Amino acid sequence: MLSFGKKASPINTDKIDTLIGKNTEFVGNMTAEGTVRIDGKIKGDISLAGNLIMGEQGTIKGNVKSDNIHLSGVIKGNVVSANQLHITTTGKLYGDMTVSNIVIDEGGLFHGNCIMMESESIAEAAIGKDETK
Numbered sequence: 001m002l003s004f005g006k007k008a009s010p011i012n013t014d015k016i017d018t019l020i021g022k023n024t025e026f027v028g029n030m031t032a033e034g035t036v037r038i039d040g041k042i043k044g045d046i047s048l049a050g051n052l053i054m055g056e057q058g059t060i061k062g063n064v065k066s067d068n069i070h071l072s073g074v075i076k077g078n079v080v081s082a083n084q085l086h087i088t089t090t091g092k093l094y095g096d097m098t099v100s101n102i103v104i105d106e107g108g109l110f111h112g113n114c115i116m117m118e119s120e121s122i123a124e125a126a127i128g129k130d131e132t133k
Helices: 119-131
Strands: 002-004 018-020 025-027 030-038 041-043 046-054 059-061 064-071 074-076 079-087 092-094 097-104 109-111 114-116
Touching: 079 092, 079 119, 097 119
Parallel strands: 018 030, 025 041, 030 046, 041 059, 046 064, 059 074, 064 079, 074 092, 079 097, 092 109, 097 114
Antiparallel strands: 002 097
């Protein structure tokens, strides 16, 4: 296992505020607060003030910004995680990441570039990038 920073998962999986089920396909950008679990397919960017849990069947084609990400599915896009990104044995990330902490379990896949920053710096960088669009 590759692990930098904090080892414990900061996501409380007992409380899920939003669920995208395995038979659901969503096209468009999503903004949410709290903990979101995705077991279906998303085509679009996701911006969360909270946590993202990706189930093994979950796929995202788009960029993701979240406090914490627990990835067991597939993301094809860039990821910004203010706290921790955890790629499990079934998780796959095809894109660049900007994170404070990263955990990649044996078998997890990451194909891209990684920038590690302090949590405050990530938030400032994300806000700065949004303003230039």
